[in-house]
Amino acid sequence: MDTMDKLAAQVGETLAHRSLLLVTAESCTGGWIAEAITSVAGSSAWFDRGFVTYSNLSKQEMLGVSGATLETHGAVSEAVAREMAAGALSHSIAHVGLAVTGIAGPGGGTPDKPVGMVCFAWAIKDPGNEKLAIRIESETRRFSGERKGIRRQALITALERVIEMVDVARESHGILPSAQKRPGCTERVAR
Numbered sequence: 001m002d003t004m005d006k007l008a009a010q011v012g013e014t015l016a017h018r019s020l021l022l023v024t025a026e027s028c029t030g031g032w033i034a035e036a037i038t039s040v041a042g043s044s045a046w047f048d049r050g051f052v053t054y055s056n057l058s059k060q061e062m063l064g065v066s067g068a069t070l071e072t073h074g075a076v077s078e079a080v081a082r083e084m085a086a087g088a089l090s091h092s093i094a095h096v097g098l099a100v101t102g103i104a105g106p107g108g109g110t111p112d113k114p115v116g117m118v119c120f121a122w123a124i125k126d127p128g129n130e131k132l133a134i135r136i137e138s139e140t141r142r143f144s145g146e147r148k149g150i151r152r153q154a155l156i157t158a159l160e161r162v163i164e165m166v167d168v169a170r171e172s173h174g175i176l177p178s179a180q181k182r183p184g185c186t187e188r189v190a191r
Contacts, residue, residue, distance in 0.1 A: 004152070007159045008036045008043075014163045015046035015096065022162065023094035024050040025063055025084040027075065027101040028118060033155050048094040053084065063087030076101050076113050078138040081121035085136060089123050096166060097123040098158050104150045116143040118154045122165045135169055137161075 001009075015022055024033050034050030037043050051062050056075055059065040064087040065080055073079040084099035102118030109115035121138040139161075143153040 004036045004155060004159075005039065007156060008040050011037065011159050011162050012040050012043055012046050014166050016042075018166065020096055020166065021046055021048040021092075021094040023048050023088045023092040023097045024158075025088040025097065025099040026050065026052050027054055027059070027084075028104045029100050029151050029154050029158075030054065032151060033098070033100065033158055036155060036159070048092045051084075051088055051091075059084060059087075063091065074113065076103055076117060076119055078119045078121065078140055081119040082123075082136050082138050085121035085123040085138075089125055095125055096162060097121075098162055099123075100154050100158050102150070102154060104147045104154075106147060114142065116145070116150050117141075118143060118150070118157075120154075120158055120161065122158075122161055124165060124169050135165075137165060 011022070022037070024037070026033055031050060031052040034047075037047050053059040053062050056070050059070065059075065059080065060067060063084050065083040069079050069083055081099045081101050084101065085097040088094070088099060089097040099121045100118060103109050103113060103115050105115035107115070109117070117140060119138065119140045121136060123136040124134060126134045141157060143150045145153070
């Protein structure tokens with residue numbers, strides 16, 4: 001089992017233990033995060049859906065990313081990643097959302113936004129208020145290597161931070177259940 005598989009399984013254990021669901025919004029990773037997640041047997045118990053929004057139009061139509069945000073900050077920005085994560089949560093039943101947008105190369109980089117620049121956002125909403133994103137964090141990383149290596153590093157970073165964010169949110173804010181069923185939810189059958 002490689003690093004990605006182990007990490008995806010750890011994300012699953014973290015979310016399933018707390019009866020939480022994950023949604024992904026991916027641009028530069030092109031659905032690779034959702035693929036890693038769904039390679040874990042039983043992932044339907046903790047994964048709701050994934051959005052692959054490669055174009056700016058798809059980010060707007062599927063996730064509600066503002067045209068003004070795209071115009072002001074560009075598609076590869078923390079501002080857009082934050083709107084992608086919030087939009088993914090608002091278009092799903094998940095409690096935890098992650099978003100990734102970046103420049104995997106080999107072309108497309110600029111001096112301000114070089115190849116390897118990837119922006120991430122993670123959002124968690126209160127299980128008691130399904131419409132409210134109560135915490136959104138974002139960060140930008142610069143990875144080196146070939147296109148596939150950059151995308152792989154982005155996938156690993158995205159999943160590692162899901163685990164960290166869920167643990168911190170529960171411990172410091174008491175906002176997430178520790179190990180209980182979601183109210184009003186039935187068991188989900190693994191597919």
